[in-house]
Amino acid sequence: MITAERKPLEELIEYIKPFKRILLLGCNECVTVCSAGGRKEVGLLASGLQMAMLKSGNNIEIRQHTLERQCDPEYVEELVPMINDADAVMSMACGCGVQEIAMRFKDKPVFPAVNTTFMGASERQGVWAERCQGCGNCLLGETGGICPIARCAKQLMNGPCGGSVTGKCEISDDVDCAWQLIWDRLKSLGLEERYMEITPAKDWRSGGGSGPRKIIREDLAE
Amino acid sequence: MSFQTRLAAKDFIVLAEMHTPKGINISRLVNDASRLKGRVDAVVIPDMDNGIMRMSALAGGVLLQQQGIETIMHMYCRDRNRMALQGDALAAHVLGIQNIIVAHSTDMSESDHSDAKPVNDLDETELIESLGTLQKGKDISGFDLDGSPDFSIGCTLAPFSSDEELAASLTAAKAQIAAGATYVVTPPIYSEEGCSELLEKTKHLGVPVIATVFLIKSLAIAQYIANSEPGAKISDDLIRRIRKSSNREQEGIKIAAETILALKENAGGVLIQTLGWEHKLPDILEAAKL
Known part of the structure; x- marks a missing residue:
């Protein structure tokens, strides 16, 4: 939401x-x-x-x-x-x-x-956390269902950085390191080898880099 | 006499634009610039103008300063955040660059790295203000500097193709002048026909207006601009003149020189833009008796 x-x-x-x-x-x-x-x-x-x-x-x-x-x-x-x-x-x-x-x-x-x-989800009563930045090219299939764009402070595509300490982000002890979460999840899915693949620099055009975005569904548009 | 002194004295300013290489071969830049030594007030070094990744303007400016050529460095907001911009401004001063034009940048989507993430942390007016803040010995966050830089700051008038767009460009330029810009550089003028109207519409800005004179290098370029830029004022007569010429390159130089001469009376100066034909700059200056 x-x-x-x-x-x-x-x-x-x-x-x-x-x-x-x-x-x-x-x-x-x-x-x-x-x-x-x-x-x-x-x-x-x-x-x-x-x-x-x-x-x-x-x-x-x-x-x-x-x-x-x-x-x-x-x-x-x-x-x-x-x-x-x-x-x-x-x-x-x-x-x-x-x-x-x-x-x-x-x-x-x-x-x-x-x-x-x-854009986020409810973590518990009265607490909401960011989950998605609408980058227009969803990576969740590659990152174990955890978004590095919305949840990593540096939006790293090949994390974690040196600021990841015992699963927490250097910006705050209240923030989980997204890449630790990604690693843990890939491991539990038996997909550790995916972590070793180097992800190329992201194409930001779909993420608003080319200005305001619009979806036109030809099958629905009048 | 330095660019700043001549600007303050309201002398007719002559600037030439030179791009840094897309690579590390600087010989052309240095050679072309050395031929202008003493003939122009300063060389303007755009940054990654037209969205083309190339050697930074800071490096290009310093290179030419080392050759004894005064330079004006472009800065803009697409590629750097406020920290990087301020850091570059301090570096520029220390390395001998005291002139900055805060320029409009081509949108990232039209660049040769169209998939890059644009920064746009500040806008041009805010950047001009922040350069003023640095000169007062503070950074944008209000922290004291250990020694403050000194710059002359210019701004650019955004390109326009209609009266409505021109009105918006002038409003933005006024804000940038209020923020600290002491002169304004216009979008390209292609011929004598475009001069008087632009000068009339910009005279109320209250600062020197430096008109960009674009060298028409070929008939194809003239036709392309005439068709793609509605406000370019490249007439059928001008295109006919280029077509009929036995030496079209020379004709382009003559047209640029005539445009400069037409501007000499009323403009604050000219910036000659040749986009790759910087070796022709001495010929243009010669033809314009500069």
Whole structure:
């Protein structure tokens, strides 16, 4: 999933200060799963903003709404009847959702309420970790299902480096050395010889090196 | 007189561009440059211009400085992060290079290493600002330097093919001038026809505008540019003139010289760009009476 974290309240107040009527939008997808911008968080933020604004003597009107999927134009259309009642929109979706709103409602100021962080997985309750950087050319089949692009601090293709100590990365004892994990996994799969193969320098074109990427599925595109 | 002094005095600046080799054979670079000694204010050394991996501009600049030729080194943001850029800037000063042009870089996808990962840690405006910070004795992170460098810094006007693109290029150039650039180098001008319009549109920048004069080496190049660059202002008459010439190489040199002469009145200077025909630079200077 795409993970996100809510921005500090002070930053959000600065965004909405000039406006009286705010449409606060949540998204039912990734940001709901990582508890950053779903229906519940929309409610909490609305109360927080109301209280902070009242404290400073400003009365604002906040309308709450959570879309099924904010990165999908089909669902964004649902905002048409309510958009004119808002001076500005604050979106708790990931950056994709915020941009979709900005693109659809060109004359409406749109502000992000979360920092979109990474593509990751839940490690345990309340903890998410980065797993994928969307490099466009998946290597997991070669590296035992562990990604050196997302999980090695140096994105080494032929690791580990000298900073790998007892399975941990030199940047922090909290970070596993991805190449130690790769080695352990290849070993348990009986594929140690694969580790000895030298991987050539990565082609970054598919990873955004050639600019913004787009997928066009001829079988589906209208 | 040094480039910096002549720039400050608003004299007409004459620069020549010379590329480093793709390899280690420096004889052509050094020989071509030595023929310009005393005839140009400085030699501009692009880095991996047009996205072609070659010897670094820092090395090329130092080589020519060692020959007694003042150089201006290109720096840009595609291939180096803020640490490498600052390190190179300090090295350049220590090795005798005091002139830097912060240039636009060709996108990695159009380079001869199109699979490489682009850096773009800073943008051009931030790089110019950070060079200014170094001159004040600090690095970007605010740490003190043990001795600060001194540079003259120029910027480039991004290529444009429409009025909208030109407006965007001018806005970016203004930001770079505000950040510390003291002159601006234009994209290539191919003939006299392109001069007045560009100078008119850049005069409000408030700094010397150095026009890049491109040597048209052949009829095929003229036709290619005319077809592929909508704003190039290579007219049918110019193409006809080259086609009819009995000596097309010489015709190209004459056209470049005429362009330089047309710029002499109103531009801050010229940068002569020959892309591989650096041995022809003395002929162009001769024809332009420089």
